[in-house]
Amino acid sequence: MQVLVTGGAGFIGGHLAESFVHDGHDVTVVDNFDPYYEVAIKRTNVSEARETAAKTDGSYTLVEDDVRNESTVSRLVAEADVVYHQAAQAGVRASVEDPKKPNEVNVEGTLNVLEAARSSDVRRVVLASSSSVYGKNHYLPYDEAHPTTPVSPYGVSKLAAEQYARTYNDVYGLPTVALRYFTVYGPRMRPNMAITNFVTRCADGKPPVIYGDGQQTRDFTYIDDVVDANRTLMTSDAADGEILNIGSTDNISIERLARTICDAFDQPLNLEYDERYRGDAEHTHADIGKARALIGYEPSVTIDQGVRKFIDWYRSNRAWYRSLTKATA
Template sequence: MIPPKKILITGADGFIGSHLTELLVRNGYHVKALCQYNSFNSWGWLENLESLEQVEVLTGDIRDPHYCKLITKSVDVIFHLAALIAIPYSYQAPDSYVDTNIKGTLNICQAALENGIKRVIHTSTSEVYGTAQYVPINENHPLQPQSPYSASKIAADAMAMSFFNSFNLPLTIARPFNTYGPRQSARAVIPTIITQIAAGHKSIQLGDVTPTRDFNYVEDTCRGFLALAECDSTIGETVNIASNYEISVGDTLNLIRELMGSDVEFLTDEQRLRPDRSEVFRLWGCNKKLQSLTGFKPQTGIRDGLQKTIDWFTQPENLRHYKAGLYNV
């Protein structure tokens, strides 16, 4: 077992962050979990963790550089996940994405440098690649800012890597492809379908279902994060976390419908369509670099992962967290 280290996870109250918190606690790490400050004193999905008593929960905002410097003291490793991620909302509020994703990343990197952090894992996204120019997409694929969100993440990745190149900050960029699973936001297509079918809807409003995606079960994504952090060879590298498997959104939805025994009808909702040049039509990630550096391989196939996701969402105590049928940007 790896000797326990003190970990800071930004965005720990979110979907992936809460799962990563669980994984790190199980592996013997002491976790400081940063949740975005709010007056309700809500810790997001961390509220549901059975291991919460083993987690040091903090509330604050990565947009404040002074706060970032304070919380990164006496920390060994930072997993930087905090970000604004909704693509439709980025059309409406792009300046918010600059503040959180770019400036927030700058604040974390500067604080990490000043406090002598041993490792920083910065979270990117497959959206930075845009529609595939070739497949599978490896880390050398051109970056294409097809939405304000993806543009902000391209800039955040560049800011993070500049701290490695300029100041030798021991940093790795983790670039996960489309992660799904329990606790995912209803703005994503898989929870949208599951929650509406579970709520008894006979028809479901959707955007374009022709694009393809490389879906990754959340536990695999988190194991990929940990593998990157535990391998010194990944320092200074950008590494995909992908399944190396491609499936269309439409086929994914039909598989969900089959697994749930539903005859629901899928309808196109114009407000859910991205602008023409903004839609990413094909994502299929190459995971050879991750495997060669760390030996990591995903363990959960799409069918098993969807079944686990359905099992979680269809529990009444979980389903009540979602507003089925309400379009969430």
């Protein structure tokens, strides 16, 4: 199958591309290598996928371009059977400083993909959305019917993108699925995340730094579970037109996460606290009942297991990864 992954050199997109190539699909990745975080990580994602392609019947093609480029998007989408739209301007905190860019990339870029798809024979567009669309919690865990009141420009842009996808299904009959990811983590993850902060500092014998009082909670989702959900949607039409939570059902406070990582390093608990960032949600927790019912989604990695897996990977790649994360540690 011909598969297009936009943002396919990024964290989630890179893992998706590698998985699809491993399964023998012909994968095209488009990515602009925006230096929002270290481009070396994105180049490594490309290398991993290429190495996998060399060992399988799949193929891997990289196009360095931007989803805001309509002509490139139209050409690549026309050649695809399934489109995984992962390209985005990430970052809640960055969006507070520059709210226009996430709108340009996340909304206008998504419209380019959807417009191209409705003019072609694409079987499905799977869109990466985010738990950031929920914002202020009225109840937990979040189900898909929970009010969407984002507290950051990033959250607003992801909400607009997923609603465009739903509308294109309703109005034009384009098969679309939007997946609301809940704090995805794992090997080669973005270095400016809480888990990488804590792991990097503990490995250096330094105390983790918590932004806020540490009582805010997150539903951390291991990358393998996210990949499994996306793989199912390559052939299943059970969720066409729908929006699904993709989380772990594992809710943990940031402070307990720091304690868990300190314990894994046999390091005495000595936490540091700093001012909380604007735009950060207070709590996230996924109700995955809808995804379970429609596509059989069942997360398999708990937060304790996932943290251990990430630490094992970090230890094997410490010299390289530490050089990239030291600025955020």
